[in-house]
Amino acid sequence: MSAITPPPFASRSLPRLEAREKVTGRIEYTHHLKLPGMLHGKIFRSTMPHAKIKSIDTTAAAALPGVYQVVTIDDIRKVIPNPYYGPAFHDQPILADGKVRFAGEPVAVVLAFDKKIAEEAAGLITAEYEELPAVFDEIEAMTAKVLVHDELKPAATFADLKYLKGKKGTNIALDYQLRRGDTEAAFARAEHVFEHTFRSQQVMHVPMEPFVSVADWQDGHLTLHTASQGPSFVRIEIARLLGLPENKVRVKVPYLGGGFGGKLYIKLEALVTALSMVAERPVKISLTMDEQFFMVTRHPCHFTIKSGLDASGKIIARHCEVIWNGGAYADIGPRVTQKAGFTSAGPYDIDNVTINSYAVYTNRPPCGALRGFGAPQTAWAYECHTDMIADALKMDRVEFRRKNMLREGRPQASGTPLRDAEIERAMDHVLDRMNWSAPFDRGSGNIKRGRGIGIGFKGITSPTTSVAIVNLNADGSCALYIGTVDMGQGSDTVMAQIAAQVLNLDPASIKVIHPDTDVTPYDMGTLGSRSTFHMGNAVRIAAEDAKQKIEVLARELGLPQGANLPLVDMMKQKYGMQAGNIIGTGTYLADYEKPDAQGQTTKGTPFWGVGAAGAEVEIDIETGAIKVTKLVNVADVGVALNPKAVQQQLSGAGIMQLGFTLTENMVFRDGQLTNGSLADYKIPTLLDMPKSFINEHVPNAYDAHGPFGAKGGGESTTIALSPAIGNAVADALGIRIYDLPITPEAIFRAMQEAKGAPLEEDA
């Protein structure tokens, strides 16, 4: 792409608009919200992974002084007759309905004015269960007799899921298929065929502000205050549940203490709504950190990848079998299955591709969106596979990638051509920062050193819409009304920069009005790296609309061209006093074409997320202890509108993915989570940050469809990091790790196995 001169206002590394409130601690989170007369709810949870509920005894809890009410599904049915919800399937009951499907599922709720009394009372509830056989493993679930749901209940919102309606006798919630070329014939003529299987584990978002929602039902209309990434969807789904028009449901979202994809779609909102209707009072539920592990998690993934190559080392066929363990409720798992399935053959130019991607129900906590939307799990497989093929063919790992890389204008497996996606430049940037061509110290004694790279990409959820309103007050001050949720990524600041760029204002002077569905227009959600691109375009269009209206006003007032009269003076001339508004509106819907039955489309994604990573590791072969001594993350974000905010996204996503690569793992025993607290589930600390840690975006990149050339970058560095480390471990030891996380124990076990002296599995 040609070099772009960054626009003056939009490109500054402006500090966050809300920076002062964040350092003084005065910023608003739902966490702190109190309403007059508000009750606190405490959830009583299932201890069984799969069971019929024989009885629930709430007597002792209800009798505890200070308890307002104990609520079960029977109470909820009186206010919401069909209490099932979900973005893809209406499969999740607001409270367990005769059956529990994972250990930790909400069964009853105690309401009390005092949170501690509610907690104490929840401990007094007992339930009797008739245990059912359960299924936890995604491969088993594909063919198991144990059924998590008796019948599939797809939501009508996704047209492509309608065929699943009423389907029985299966745990497969969705089967996504992509066919390109003739894979079988290509495998038949291939010179070399390689097949490997990789697994990713179940992990959790761990937002520091745990899930929290407050509902206030008053005489036929509802106000929800919630830590949500998707207020518009919350409104639509709650309105559906209650049979109300959208304008009777108001959803307000202040700042979020982290989201990472967890706080999307419907989480606690349906429950607090039902409780507020039952109790006829405002109700708040704040989860504890431990309870967050039962809310939503990231899919474990089992990916078998098979490639056929010709004699020159060109990949001519690829078969991807990707199985996603979705847990007990589908949440947005079917979309993860589709979206990550779509790019699971990797950023390579392959003429013959078959992809089967399955969303499977099991008796685990539900899985949904988490930063990267499945792309990191698929890249873990395809990029380890890439190194393994290169090594087997005795080809250089970098040159093998170059030979097969998908390039600008070439169709990806879906038929959508690659556009404005700097895959090769991202890889080259990583190689440069890794000093790849310099001699590499391989360690000595018990310390073995290795290095590896990975590249990856992702498609963006489509078609989705964002709407923005720019309001210029009579004094010329500007407010921006948008449904994008600032959960730490800095969207308020970047959106203000975009509006400021068009209107020639100081971005720091613009007020960003936070999501309030009574006030701010529709936005599909703050998710999947879509906001800078979609909402950014909507804001740009809205600001241009406002600008045009100012020009119309100037003509109406008979002002000479280029008069540049301050708006306040124009408004005074027009209205005879300081009055009125200039309102600009903008709607953005990305160009999209629905895939055909073979999964083929020329417009499958509005832009491509691109990430590349490089890692150097040190391994102590006596203990398996691993240290990442150098980590390089590079992403193509188009033009970085706020370079500082971009860099924070790249490094933050990288460290999060480092946790998912090395330490984080939800460990289950008989369906019971055994490490659901920060004491046992280890997220990265300052000590885990690699000593050499480089995060950069590809310079002079440009997305022709993005606002001022920008595109999303919140997920790109999650994609290629795990395989870069896995490849570095293989480079150090000559041993391949197939399952995440790469713990010292996993390394030690793999080394023992390679020696022919495998350790026994834990009992």
Next chain:
Amino acid sequence: MSTSRTIQFTLNGRPATADIAANETIVDMLTNRFELRGARESCGQGLCGCCTVTVDGMAVSGCLSLAWFLDGKSVETVEALSKGGVLDPVQEAFIEAGAFQCGFCTPGFIMMVRQLLDAHPDPDEDEVRHYLTGNLCRCSAYPEIMDAVKLAAAKRKRASAA
């Protein structure tokens, strides 16, 4: 169920009194009785540092410490650091270095960095990493937090030289 007791203590430099239940933690008390938002409960186990406040000058986890024992003591929260719109040098450094994203852990970090710089005015990188390892940031603004500590140390030095 729980008995209560009246305690008298100093909160951010002002005398304070509260009737405290036996099971009430410092963060409960600050949030519910004094409407202070800076110390926040997150992990509830003293592992994340989001609820860090100082008691008689020592940083404690507000989610683990019972408010009852504050009687006669002096408590300081992040709200005490900025006066008349003027920020503490550590707060300024956090803004300048961009040392936060969502901001939920930020007050805890700021309280801990102040204590770090009181004890080690010129800490090296390892000291900083070890000292702050009990504060978790899931947005992982760690590189910028390292920068902020360096910046804050320089600001403090300048201020004390002036």
